[in-house]
Structures are given as C-alpha cells and as structure tokens.
Amino acid sequence: MESKTDARTRRWTLGLAIWFLISSLASIPAWGAIYVHRHWSDNSLFEMASHTQWHFAVGMICVVLLDLLLRWWNRWRAPIASRILHAAILLIPTVYLSSVTEPWTALPIRPWYNAGPPTKPVSIASWNVFIQNHEFETIQKTIESLDADIVFLIEVTPEHQQGLSRLSKSYRHVHWAPRTNTQGLAILSRIPGTKFKEVVLGKSQVLALEAMVPAGKFSDQPIRLLGVHTASPNQHGRFRIRDEQLQDVAKWVEQSAGQTMVIGDLNTTPWSEGFKEFLKRTGLVDTRRYRGFFATWPCGLGIAGIPIDHALVSPSLQIIDRECGFPTIDSDHQWIRTTVETSKVDRNPRESEGDNDRSAKAP
Secondary structure, three states, X not given: OOOHHHHHHHHHHHHHHXXXXXXXXXXXXXXXHHHHHHOHHHOHHHHHHHHHHHHHHHHHHHHHHHHHHHHHHOOOOOOHHHHHHHHHHHHHHXXXXXXHHOHHHHXXXXXXXXXXXXXXXXXXXXXXXXXXXXXXXXXXXXXXXXXXXXXXXXXXXXXXXXXXXXXXXXXXXXXXXXXXXXXXXXXXXXXXXXXEEEEEEOOOOEEEEEEEEOOOOOOOOOEEEEEEEOOOOOOOOHHHHHHHHHHHHHHHXXXXXXXXXXXXXXXXXXXXXXXXXXXXXXXXXXXXXXXXXXXXEOHHHHHHOEOOEEXXXXXXXXXXXXXXXXXXXXXXXXXXXXXXXXXXXXOOHHHHHHHHHHHHHOO
C-alpha cells in the first residue's frame, strides 16, 4: 500500500513535470524571436516580426517571476539537472531579448526636468491622421486639444487641407503638402517667424517637411525640425527602403547646425537594428526612454501595440514631457506630444567635438 509520503512525492513530481512542460511551451515563441532577430535582414516577414520582441521579453520576464514564485512555494525542491535545464530554457531567451529591447526603459522612472521652471518650453505634436479619416471636425478638435506650438500631420490629402482650413485661426503659420497617397504632410505652427521647406530625401524621393523655429518668445535658440513619414515594411523588401530613408534623414541631421529634432511616423520600433544605427549615427536622443512605452500603432490595441511614432532630439534640448493619446477610432495611430526647452548651446554637438579634436592637435 502506497504511503502518504510517496503519494505526496508523486503528486509533486507530476506537478513539476507539468510546469516544466508549460514553461517550455511558453518559451518557444521567445526562442523563435531570437532566431527572427538574428536573421531579420534576410526576410521581410522576419523583419516585421522583430518588432514584437519587446512583448516576448516582457512575457518571458513574467514567466520567470512566476517560475521563481512556484519554486519558492515548493521550497526550491528539484533535482539539480532539472534546475539547470529549466534555467537554460527560461533564462537564455529572457536575457537575450531583454538586452535587445531593454524593456525597463519603458518605465516612467526618469525624474522630470526640475532645474527650475522652464522659461521657454516648446511643445511639438505629431499625428498620422490616416488617409481615409474624413472626420474633419473630430480631427480639428483633437489637434486643438493638444494645445501644441507646432503640429506635424501625416497622410494628409487635399480633402484634409480643405476640411481643416479653420485651423488657420489657431495656427497662423501653416505649410500644406497634401498628396493623394500616404506621403501627404502638413506642419502647423503658432510661432511667428517659423519658416518651412519641403525636403526630398535620397533615392526613394520621400517627402519630408522642415521647419525652422526662430529664437525669441518661444525658444532661446533656433530649432530645426524635420517631420518625416518613412516607408511601412508591410511588403516584400520595403524595410530596406525604410532603413535607407532613415540614413537619408541621418544625413540631414549631420548637415544641420544647431539644435535639431526629428518627428513623425518612422514605421520602426526602438529595438529595430535600423533605428539603433540611426540613433548611433546622429547622436539624437529618443524622448521615449524612461518616460513610458508609448505604443502608438495600431491605435485600438493600446499598450499591446508598438511604438512606431517618434520624437528624437539633440542632446542639448531638455526634454520636459512626452505624451501620447487616443485621438479617434477613425485613425490607426495615437498622437504624440513632446515638450522641450532650448539651451544656450547653439551648435551641433558633433561640431563641438570636432573643434575640441582640432584644438587638441594644435601646437
């Protein structure tokens, strides 16, 4: 007759085996995400799948924490071989994907800029209104509720320009570049003296809008702003076009003196290799880091979506605030709004580094 101790041991062993099987199955997508990340450049489908790595990393962290809780509950009893195998199955994809996506940077743990009240903050908003969104009154109310000094609009059509004409009362300085496709853009500014310029980038001839925000009432130093909408990687090979466009934007940043800012729908997540290379080359700062996750697409998924709308700034610009929000169900993107304060530095940090190098070499 089986003793109570033997029965308890058998139940515990069975429970351990079931949990081992469940955790192994849960880790399969994470292992797949590792493979996708290491081979993303070879396949368009893999590249698109790579933008969900953050979700897999967070999911695996939750699985590991649950695993630790269950082991603590069972007083850490398990054969050493089982411990090693289980740790390898769970920890390897968790550590790898966490190093790639850095999920902790989505926590709003960075203190707000507190070196006294901002003297001349500038708020810049960006929103992909969606080419088929014809709820012009809702769009206008959303833009006005943002109360931003500058608003960059994406996928603007001639119908949008006509339907949103009343915005000229709030934004006296406007540049419309509507198109019948998804490349239409517009910049609205209530800062006097703002100058606009249409920029065609690289071989892909993607349209971007440049705005020069003058020094004065709203800023201590001029800000050169570029609004852009890069190619969406939803078709074969288009992610290569997007990455080429990012490199063309990088050239614009390198050629721009002073404080710069790049905003818009870049159709890439922060952990994309192309995006990381762009930040490394330009030295721009991602305003998202340590301020929130800011998933912006698709709008209906909320926090389960991915952050593909960005606001990137020169290191000399102080980041005061970063927000995003639901506009209307007729748009597939959330809007983002970033508030920055200009500093007394009026040159590109790369230029200053070059001057320092030349000074060091001088006799």
